[in-house]
Amino acid sequence: MDDFFKLDGITVQFGGLVAVHRFSLHLEEGERVGLIGPNGAGKTTVFNIVSGFLAPGSGKVYWKGNDITGRPVHEITRLGIARTFQNIRLFPDMTVLENVMVSFHHKLRSHFWQAMFGLPSYRREESLLKSEAMTYLEELGLSHLSAERAGSLPYGQQRRLEIARALAIRPGLLLLDEPVAGMNPSESLETAQLILDLQRKYPLTVFLIEHDMKFVMQLCERIKVLDYGHTIAEGTPAEIQQDPLVLKAYLGGACVC
Ligand SMILES: Nc1ncnc2c1ncn2[C@@H]1O[C@H](COP(=O)(O)OP(=O)(O)O)[C@@H](O)[C@H]1O
Numbered sequence: 001m002d003d004f005f006k007l008d009g010i011t012v013q014f015g016g017l018v019a020v021h022r023f024s025l026h027l028e029e030g031e032r033v034g035l036i037g038p039n040g041a042g043k044t045t046v047f048n049i050v051s052g053f054l055a056p057g058s059g060k061v062y063w064k065g066n067d068i069t070g071r072p073v074h075e076i077t078r079l080g081i082a083r084t085f086q087n088i089r090l091f092p093d094m095t096v097l098e099n100v101m102v103s104f105h106h107k108l109r110s111h112f113w114q115a116m117f118g119l120p121s122y123r124r125e126e127s128l129l130k131s132e133a134m135t136y137l138e139e140l141g142l143s144h145l146s147a148e149r150a151g152s153l154p155y156g157q158q159r160r161l162e163i164a165r166a167l168a169i170r171p172g173l174l175l176l177d178e179p180v181a182g183m184n185p186s187e188s189l190e191t192a193q194l195i196l197d198l199q200r201k202y203p204l205t206v207f208l209i210e211h212d213m214k215f216v217m218q219l220c221e222r223i224k225v226l227d228y229g230h231t232i233a234e235g236t237p238a239e240i241q242q243d244p245l246v247l248k249a250y251l252g253g254a255c256v257c
């Protein structure tokens with residue numbers, strides 16, 4: 001489907017700094033595409049544009065054929081685009097389960113007063129959503145931790161909880177900003193497997209940023225490379241690993257593998 005998701009000539013400027021320069025991307029439904037590049041290259045800024053945290057100076061964002069450029073975060077979320085954050089953004093003092101439940105607030109049909117008086121319609125709805133939230137925790141291997149404080153989980157599990165919370169909006173497009181940062185190699189391998197499993201169960205298109213090259217190369221079908229806001233390469237993992245500009249930007253010439 002040609003018009004599933006498209007970024008067209010996105011440019012973002014912060015004062016005199018051009019953080020992203022004419023960035024374009026087209027995603028097909030069900031794809032896994034990676035965005036890589038050195039620190040400060042503009043990767044998170046691209047995610048901020050897609051998810052509505054920032055509006056671009058110029059360029060357009062299209063989702064399922066509609067122009068969604070500059071729409072606010074809650075609308076973009078409702079349209080089925082979910083994200084996780086490079087700097088984890090959980091509610092540390094809430095439980096693991098509650099952190100997933102917050103994603104449902106826009107879905108609750110019951111009124112504030114119904115909730116306040118604990119009316120049966122509210123309790124029914126709440127218990128259905130609870131069991132849906134538990135399903136996502138199970139998918140991420142976190143259901144046994146549902147009553148724990150989110151802030152007490154180790155780093156790797158917090159990253160997974162962010163994915164569970166993102167799933168709760170039933171996204172069509174999932175943006176993962178450094179999903180395995182801080183994980184050891186076996187946790188990172190497990191997370192790659194988990195993402196593949198999720199794609200078998202849910203209609204997910206995955207767009208991810210990651211520095212762990214092994215993870216990106218194994219998981220992504222296509223990769224884009226940013227450097228100082230400019231797209232310097234684009235291709236399959238095999239093509240990217242041999243691209244001279246990429247080797248230069250990343251490692252001053254060594255192999256990206
Ligand atoms: N809100 C902001 N205000 C000013 N500068 C920003 C802001 N967000 C990002 N930048 C700058 O834009 C550039 C790209 O940042 P970012 O997208 O976070 O890079 P990456 O995720 O590739 O490391 C960096 O130079 C960063 O300092």
Ligand SMILES: [Mg+2]
Pocket residue numbers: 043044045086
């Ligand atoms: Mg970043």
